[in-house]
Amino acid sequence: MKNTYFSLLVNDRKREFIAESDATLLTVLRDSLGITSPKRGCNQGVCGSCTVLVNDRPQRACLTLAATCQDKRVTTIEGFAGDSLMTALQDQFQRCGAVQCGFCTSGVLISAYKLLCELPEATAKEVKANLSGNICRCTGYQKILDGVLKAAEERRSERQSERD
Numbered sequence: 001m002k003n004t005y006f007s008l009l010v011n012d013r014k015r016e017f018i019a020e021s022d023a024t025l026l027t028v029l030r031d032s033l034g035i036t037s038p039k040r041g042c043n044q045g046v047c048g049s050c051t052v053l054v055n056d057r058p059q060r061a062c063l064t065l066a067a068t069c070q071d072k073r074v075t076t077i078e079g080f081a082g083d084s085l086m087t088a089l090q091d092q093f094q095r096c097g098a099v100q101c102g103f104c105t106s107g108v109l110i111s112a113y114k115l116l117c118e119l120p121e122a123t124a125k126e127v128k129a130n131l132s133g134n135i136c137r138c139t140g141y142q143k144i145l146d147g148v149l150k151a152a153e154e155r156r157s158e159r160q161s162e163r164d
Helices: 025-032 084-096 105-118 124-133 142-163
Strands: 003-010 013-020 051-054 057-060 073-075
Touching (some): 013 025, 025 051, 057 105, 084 105, 124 142
Parallel strands (some): 003 073
Antiparallel strands (some): 003 013
């Protein structure tokens, strides 16, 4: 394959580099840019460990060609620093014991974040359906479900307090 010049907006920062023209977004993020939160799990789009946002939509970075992301916003877990919803999710994951080995965590958090942005009142059934594409081999999923639901509840309480 021939090398190609890429320019991506990753975590609100323009990043320029040269990579193989058929490089996946996951390869570019990890190997060219040193962003290691998206994990190379199955490398087939099944496990969700590589989930990132591309223009605010969850995508499997292992199946996404980097070339298709030029002129688009790519957000990894590092891009959420200071975001109150992501902070609530991370705090609740820690409190609920939803983080064990951590391999799936960034993909699960990104999927959960997007769900709660769209459905702040998400039910347990909706959370389960949304996270069904994220495989975790450690927690048995209940702790992850609890963490997402508690973060959603925390956010609703904060919003209610702001209204009062």
